[in-house]
Amino acid sequence: MSDAALPTAAEVRAAAEAVKEALDRHLAAVERRTGDEDPDVYAAFNELAAAAEEYDELLYDRYDEVTPFEIPTPDDGVPYTGPAEPAAFSVLIRRDYAVVEPPRLIAQAERVAAHDRDAELVPDGGTAGALGVLFGEYEPDEIASRYKEFGLEEGDSTLWIAASEEMAEPGEWLNSPFGHTDPEDVMHRFDVSSVFDEETDEFGEEADEDEGGHTGQDQPARPGLTPA
Template identity: 35%
Template sequence: MTTPPHDIERLQSALDELTDALEAHLQACLARTGETDPAVISAYSALRNAADRYDNLLYDVTDEVTPWEFPEDPADPEFEADDAAPAQVGVLVRRDYEIDDTDSLLGAGREAYSELYPRDPAESAVADVSHPGRALYQMLHAYGVDGLDERAEDSGLRPRGGTVWVQALAPGDDETLTTEPFAVADEELLVYRVDEVIHTDDDLG
């Protein structure tokens, strides 16, 4: 079977794009600033798309396949409305974790309690942080959402992904901040969105 020169050029071009995407992804990973580093997310998306294109073209031209699989994502990992100019915006953040090690999580929660109340004896931290929910409460109280995310893996939490929405707020939406904080979510009002979906071996089958 002879492959036409035009198809060989298309395959080589797709391969070059894939190797460039691999290099860019590696550099982004080496310079990452956290679990949801936008540069890593962008490089991951570009690498996935380049690998998908190469895989499809290879099959179309040669009837051969690569060993890669591409599980479908629920949505585009990134969206930006270039022409948006809202007067008021809300930043909606969701981060998902799997509790991998309950003992580590309890220990991290007790450490957070001790930082908040340094004069209390160790027994007080143990008594207060007696279950994972309380551990998360004290960690969020001590470190905030970003601090919890930075400490997640060392605290028995396995990151499973997250999403950040920046969207325009309608008049009166600010009044829902404490009563229905996520009821304002509206895709039609999105200014910017970035998702990170972390697949495990179980997800990939």
């Protein structure tokens, strides 16, 4: 890049100030959040991610230096190409669980079936039948918040917000509810994974071993949220 095309020192400084302001807004949103999926926190995270990326690019172009910030993105990196103002949208959620205590899961289902005539627990249904009873009784968000009570262990989870041209007709996609989603229609994606904790722990261990506290590697972020 020629000197004429380089960002100015003032532009780099302005980008740094934008990161500071975005950090303040993100912290303020976190401090007043109303739940684990607070939209204000998501919006502030996205703004912080964009500001950090802009600053990182300008800093590198001007001074050939990098920041320790790493904003995780989906591995495929598919860009959003849908409408800027979608008329409708779909929310797709995947949450993984391991059944670590089958007797506890079955006991919870038996308790529900004992008090609800519509919740029929097949005697030989095992954990498969128990899951049908529990998810028929409780909302998925309640099970996610009480998973230990049901003998479950959390795995990764992801939430996608995908744009649509118009609201689907009743029953239109029920035979294949997830097959119609194009990755390029995903406006926002939020991931939660223990991999963020593991990466952070690994960095911390390496930093302890280094007398100067610097590993020579970029420090991974642990946002728990991944914008599309």
